[in-house]
Amino acid sequence: MTQDSGFTALVLDEADGKVTPSIKTLGDDSLPEGDVVVSVAYSDLNYKDGMVVKGIGRLVRTYPHVPGIDFSGVVERSDSPRFKPGDEVILTGWRVGEVHWGGYATKARVKSDWLVPLPKGMSLKQAMAIGTAGFTAMLAVMALEEHGLKPDNKGEVLVSGAAGGVGSIAVALLANLGYRVAASTGRADTHDYLKGLGATTIVDRSELETPAKGPMGPERWSGAIDSVGGKSLGNVLAHLCYWGSCASIGNAGGIGFETTVIPFLLRGINLLGIDSATCPRERREIAWPRLARELPMDKLDGLTHVAKLTEVSSLADKILKGQIRGRTVIDTGA
Ligand SMILES: NC(=O)c1ccc[n+]([C@@H]2O[C@H](COP(=O)([O-])OP(=O)(O)OC[C@H]3O[C@@H](n4cnc5c(N)ncnc54)[C@H](OP(=O)(O)O)[C@@H]3O)[C@@H](O)[C@H]2O)c1
Numbered sequence: 001m002t003q004d005s006g007f008t009a010l011v012l013d014e015a016d017g018k019v020t021p022s023i024k025t026l027g028d029d030s031l032p033e034g035d036v037v038v039s040v041a042y043s044d045l046n047y048k049d050g051m052v053v054k055g056i057g058r059l060v061r062t063y064p065h066v067p068g069i070d071f072s073g074v075v076e077r078s079d080s081p082r083f084k085p086g087d088e089v090i091l092t093g094w095r096v097g098e099v100h101w102g103g104y105a106t107k108a109r110v111k112s113d114w115l116v117p118l119p120k121g122m123s124l125k126q127a128m129a130i131g132t133a134g135f136t137a138m139l140a141v142m143a144l145e146e147h148g149l150k151p152d153n154k155g156e157v158l159v160s161g162a163a164g165g166v167g168s169i170a171v172a173l174l175a176n177l178g179y180r181v182a183a184s185t186g187r188a189d190t191h192d193y194l195k196g197l198g199a200t201t202i203v204d205r206s207e208l209e210t211p212a213k214g215p216m217g218p219e220r221w222s223g224a225i226d227s228v229g230g231k232s233l234g235n236v237l238a239h240l241c242y243w244g245s246c247a248s249i250g251n252a253g254g255i256g257f258e259t260t261v262i263p264f265l266l267r268g269i270n271l272l273g274i275d276s277a278t279c280p281r282e283r284r285e286i287a288w289p290r291l292a293r294e295l296p297m298d299k300l301d302g303l304t305h306v307a308k309l310t311e312v313s314s315l316a317d318k319i320l321k322g323q324i325r326g327r328t329v330i331d332t333g334a
Pocket of ligand 1: 045046047048132133136160161162163164165166167184185186187190205227228248249250251252253254274275276277319320321322323324326
């Protein structure tokens, strides 16, 4: 892609409350404000992308809109001293793809503060196989470690929604770090896949949805990464070991949950919130190189599917129905 040559994008238009996607060619003058122009090589598909593309949850207020909450690519132009043309960069979050135009395009203009350099040992494609999902899994692991999680603690680490994007990468990462990982899934056909990523135990989703008998159950989990929320979260908290923590990262199963203060008071447990979108740059620059070193890239390649911009709309339907396994990279065709 040469400078000022225009670009291709998946554009969402809205009429009478209905959101319609189409592939369009746009001029560079339509790009939003920003001090860095990136030739976008890859984007990806996250649950939030599904919501944006299908016009769910009023995440987007202004149309026409270019979705795609993540991208990786090569700097084309820069007014920032942090980047120069040719630098390989990653963007996740910062409400790009919601408020600001995103990565389902061959070109993006963004604030340099939102970009991190591609770490050594990772390709642009692998960066998007990781994307917000894997970055969030890493932030969850970091938060759990900061609250005392170690591989030799009593109990397995639970990952819920394990066959999804965040869950799959969390399983592979934790297993590679030496943790015993219990993967909870609602899909029987993913058990071998999850064991291949390193899960030691498979927990059926229905087991977590069955309320604990009383405010606490037997100690079971040394820590947990929860993509599901809803009624299973209270159950997870009731089975955390003494001083264990649960990183709450998602709401695939609902936003409300019931608990009591008892496991907090009598077992010293912690519930840790993770917001990857607004994570400060300094923490991003720790998390991304850790992903390059600690996530086994052969496992990552095995859980990744590559699709084109023209497939995004149908894939959005699937991720909202919980039918996507692992991670989907979108090749922009740039
Ligand atoms: N906090 C953050 O910064 C952050 C960042 C990224 C994502 N998220 C959130 O994290 C969640 C997962 O994101 P993702 O990209 O991994 O999505 P995903 O690929 O769709 O994975 C979600 C998984 O949750 C499980 N699930 C789906 N519907 C369910 C239901 N009704 N009840 C129980 N489990 C259900 C499924 O796992 P099984 O098939 O294995 O059961 C599904 O694969 C989403 O809620 C997303 O919005 C938050």
